[in-house]
Amino acid sequence: MELEELTISQVHLGLVKKKFSALELTKTFLDRIEKSDKKISSFITVTGDLALSQAKKVDDLISQGKKIGKLAGVPMAIKDNILVKDVRCTAGSKTLENYIAPYDATVVKKIKEEGAVILGKTNLDEFAMGSSGENSAFGPTKNPLDLKRVPGGSSSGSAAAVSANISVFALGADTGGSIRLPASFCGVVGFKPTYGAVSRYGLIAMASSLDQIGPITKTIEDTKIVFEAISGKDPMDSTSLEFKSKKPNIKKLKIGIPKEYFLKGMNKEVKKVVEAKIEKIRKAGAKIQEISLPHTEYGLATYYIIMPSEVSANMARYDGIRYGYLSKKPGDLLNVYLKSREEGLGDEVRRRIMLGTYTLSSGYYESYYLRAQKVRTLIQEDFNKAFQKVDVILTPVSPTIAFKLGEKSTDPLTMYLSDIFTVSVNLAGLPALSLPAGKVNNLPVGVQLISKPFNENNIFKAGEILE
Numbered sequence: 001m002e003l004e005e006l007t008i009s010q011v012h013l014g015l016v017k018k019k020f021s022a023l024e025l026t027k028t029f030l031d032r033i034e035k036s037d038k039k040i041s042s043f044i045t046v047t048g049d050l051a052l053s054q055a056k057k058v059d060d061l062i063s064q065g066k067k068i069g070k071l072a073g074v075p076m077a078i079k080d081n082i083l084v085k086d087v088r089c090t091a092g093s094k095t096l097e098n099y100i101a102p103y104d105a106t107v108v109k110k111i112k113e114e115g116a117v118i119l120g121k122t123n124l125d126e127f128a129m130g131s132s133g134e135n136s137a138f139g140p141t142k143n144p145l146d147l148k149r150v151p152g153g154s155s156s157g158s159a160a161a162v163s164a165n166i167s168v169f170a171l172g173a174d175t176g177g178s179i180r181l182p183a184s185f186c187g188v189v190g191f192k193p194t195y196g197a198v199s200r201y202g203l204i205a206m207a208s209s210l211d212q213i214g215p216i217t218k219t220i221e222d223t224k225i226v227f228e229a230i231s232g233k234d235p236m237d238s239t240s241l242e243f244k245s246k247k248p249n250i251k252k253l254k255i256g257i258p259k260e261y262f263l264k265g266m267n268k269e270v271k272k273v274v275e276a277k278i279e280k281i282r283k284a285g286a287k288i289q290e291i292s293l294p295h296t297e298y299g300l301a302t303y304y305i306i307m308p309s310e311v312s313a314n315m316a317r318y319d320g321i322r323y324g325y326l327s328k329k330p331g332d333l334l335n336v337y338l339k340s341r342e343e344g345l346g347d348e349v350r351r352r353i354m355l356g357t358y359t360l361s362s363g364y365y366e367s368y369y370l371r372a373q374k375v376r377t378l379i380q381e382d383f384n385k386a387f388q389k390v391d392v393i394l395t396p397v398s399p400t401i402a403f404k405l406g407e408k409s410t411d412p413l414t415m416y417l418s419d420i421f422t423v424s425v426n427l428a429g430l431p432a433l434s435l436p437a438g439k440v441n442n443l444p445v446g447v448q449l450i451s452k453p454f455n456e457n458n459i460f461k462a463g464e465i466l467e
Ligand code: GLN
Pocket: 128, 129, 130, 131, 153, 154, 173, 174, 175, 176, 177, 178, 179, 206, 307, 419
């Protein structure tokens, strides 16, 4: 096996047995970024010096005979909306093109303490708003499995880098599917933890009641290792919690298949791949049961009201004064704001600010934002009821395989439809994993496994059988 193909646990074993050094491994990956990433554009910033110095520290520990953790010396990448101290953090936007992060996000602090090697910051849809990876001010990321297609968004660079063996694993963030959709399109494992399981401190906020950081890896075993390292209560994020997930027994695992997720409009081949996986898990001894999540059809509409409302508030700080690009010739004070925002922010971001400002404005607040919050509760209750009967819910991640670059970028509504199977999970705050399930026209299809809050082990158990 080539060095770049190794998983986290294989890297760990290789380092401990001294088959290769962390420095050698890191150089292999930096070399791959240099050579292979030109075609894919998965990185915005490469942190070569930081990576080499971290790798050297790990090699020193090994040569001194010290015990190293599972992530020590493992080359990895971080979505460019998560802060790494003294490194540029762009969020894929012109407005933050020259922004240098003043501190480490809590996940980054933890990853550094574990000794992981940070290769750089990965491309994303601007401020994580998008489903294809095409909305970045630094140009689109391409799907490494077919360069004419999108990798999925918004954690486009993180998923593409892991898929192309340019990074062993990566961190992404998921507000409505941004870890799971690109993982599915690129044929890797993507995990969105329970809301509150991982600290959001140092994550550039998109929609704060929905955002969650999580790993993108090659295997479920690797996902577990990263999740273990980054989760837990953080005094800097009051929505984070300490928790313990119980060990499940697969013979007793009940899997629910929600009938609302197998729509008419879904690609037939994708549906076949998902159904074959359901058969597989049935044969492994799990009990399969049809369930109903009756408010599923309102998920997308609810998300596309609540999310932009929160976005419009979170984006207020990029005014050219507090944060972000300042217009060169603004004229008067009002135009400092107007022109800086107009010139610094892309179309999709401005569209969402306008939508969110509208849904929160007096006279419309009750009919849109408040109403959407009520539907959000109904969606949560659907899941609560379902989890009285089953332990894990299995669905497709997306109704299609990776689509062509440019195919949906001029039609926002068609683009939003890509999120139809992923957004309800964020509205309900649940953990969910995207796992490669098979291929259609040689391109990967993912299945989604969802569980009760803080029951991530049920997902991992079911996922290991499918894997
Ligand atoms: N694709 C969804 C959106 O555009 C989700 C984005 C995300 O999870 N960050 O809003």
